[in-house]
Each structure stands twice: as C-alpha cells, then as structure tokens.
Amino acid sequence: MKSPRTTQIVIIAGIVLLVGFLFSQDIKGLVKPKEDAASAMPQEVQAPELSLAEVSATAKNLISNSAVKEFTLLESAYQKASGEEKVSQAKLLAQKWDDLGQSVPSAFYLEEAAHGETSLKNWLKAGAKFLEVFDVSRDSLVKSVSLQKANHAYTEAVAIDSTNLDAKTGMGITMVNGSGAPMAGITMLLDVVKKDPKNFKANMNLGMFAIKSGQFDKAITRFETIIKEIKATPDAYFNLGFAYESLGKKQQAIDAYLQSKKLAANPTLSSFVDKKVAELKK
Structure with a gap:
C-alpha cells in the first residue's frame, strides 16, 4: 500500500x-x-519501447549502493523463479521500488505480475501505476511508453469486466491523453x-x-x-x-x-x- x-x-x-x-x-x-x-x-500513439532491464538500471542510479545490492539479489531471484513464485517476486519488487519512490520500475513489475497472473485487480494496479508515471514524469519517452502501457493494462481490465468503473475511467483517461x-x-x-x-x-x-x-x-x-x-x-x-x-x-x-x-x-x-x-x- x-x-x-x-x-x-x-x-x-x-x-x-x-x-x-x-x-x-x-x-x-x-x-x-x-x-x-x-x-x-x-492519433494512434506510436511509442518506442523501454525494457524492464533499462528502467531498473536507470532507477538504480538514483538509490543507495546498499539498496542496489538488495535489488540485484531480488531481481536474480525473480529471473530464476517461475509460476506463482515469479508473480510473487514481481509484486515484491514492485512494492520495494514504490517504497523508494521509483514508480517506473514499480509499474513495469506490476505489469509483469499481471501477465503472470491475469486478473482484474492486477491489471488495474498496473494501469494505475503507469498513469501515475505518465502524470509526473518529465521524460518524453517514459511518458509515451507509460501511456501506451496504461492503455494496454486498462484494455485488459475492461476485457475481464466491461462494467468496472475503475477500468473504464483509466481507459478513458489514456484515450483522452492520446492513446486512442x-x-x-x-x-x-x-x-x-x-x-x-x-x-x-x-x-x-x-x-x-x-x-x-x-x-x-x-x-x-x-x-x-x-x-x-x-x-x-x-x-x-x-x-x-x-x-x-x-x-x-x-x-x-x-x-x-x-x-x-x-x-x-x-x-x-x-x-x-x-x-x-x-x-x-x-
């Protein structure tokens, strides 16, 4: 939380x-x-890609050396995990990054969790975090990718429950801002x-x-x-x-x-x- x-x-x-x-x-x-x-x-948003590895590396430049070591170990465990354990590791990394105020890698890990465990709750969390990044980032590439990913997350959420107002609100926001x-x-x-x-x-x-x-x-x-x-x-x-x-x-x-x-x-x-x-x- x-x-x-x-x-x-x-x-x-x-x-x-x-x-x-x-x-x-x-x-x-x-x-x-x-x-x-x-x-x-x-106009359809043609956003260039950013990888999880790239955003993690960038965020590591903004935290302490001891925190970098902790995340390196956690990411290693995430890479080796599979199934439910991988989803749990992704959620843990998302929370850890969020605790340090690094919303970009947090959003990417929430997306990984949603891919590994498709549910309305997981896609809503990913969409909300990507919209947060879109709102506060000054980096044009990060904003573009975040908007695209937020739209995808809310599209997945609406596909699961077309009556969910949080999903429809998020999707509407991304569309108004240019993703659709x-x-x-x-x-x-x-x-x-x-x-x-x-x-x-x-x-x-x-x-x-x-x-x-x-x-x-x-x-x-x-x-x-x-x-x-x-x-x-x-x-x-x-x-x-x-x-x-x-x-x-x-x-x-x-x-x-x-x-x-x-x-x-x-x-x-x-x-x-x-x-x-x-x-x-x-």
Missing part, C-alpha cells in the same frame, strides 16, 4: 508539473476548438460519471479536457462541482484558477490559486502562486 508520504509527493509533483505545463501554453487554450480542429483528430480517439475517451468518462457522479478521477479529467479544448466555462462548472461535492484538492483549485484567469476573471482566479497554495503547502507552488497573484493584481 502506498505510504502517505509517497502519495503527497505524487500530488505535489503533479501540481508542479501542471504549473509548468499550463503556463507554457497559449492562455486561450491548449487545443483551440476551431483553429486546431485537425490537430485534435485521433479522444472523443471516444470523453464518452467513456461521461458514462462513468453518469453511473457514479462523484467519481473524482473521471470528473477531474473531464475538467482538464475542457481546459485543453478551450471550454473554460465548462471547466469552471466541472471543477466547482468537484470542490463542493466531491473533494477539495490543490489541483482542483489550481485548474479552477487557470480557467477563471483564461476568461479574465481575475479575482476569482486569485481566490482559487490561493486555495490551491493553502492546501498544497508546497514551496515551489507557493512561489509560483505568489508571482501569479501579483501579476493578476496589476
């Missing part, structure tokens, strides 16, 4: 990346509905929200898509609903602030940004918000 510290790191990292991403784009929208209609057409037809992904997420109006992930991603497509009024409605009826999170407030700012509603944007800062309690985000608020007050 993910520790509170790891969860906080993922949330903060996601917000910090969102800050850089949103404000490096045209303030009028990441995909303009009319001008950029062609660019919004479905975006509008089909939106339809899938809307179907999830129809069945589960308080589904946080589905609602958040519908709000993000509204921002990306320049539908800021819809984004505001979506994020305000999330905050009032589902969960008031730093990223929900930040997205709300961005949508308000995009419509020139400065005071509402300031209020939302400050709430995001308050909830996140992160120095990097706080510094950014302070600068943004100062600009909006001019």
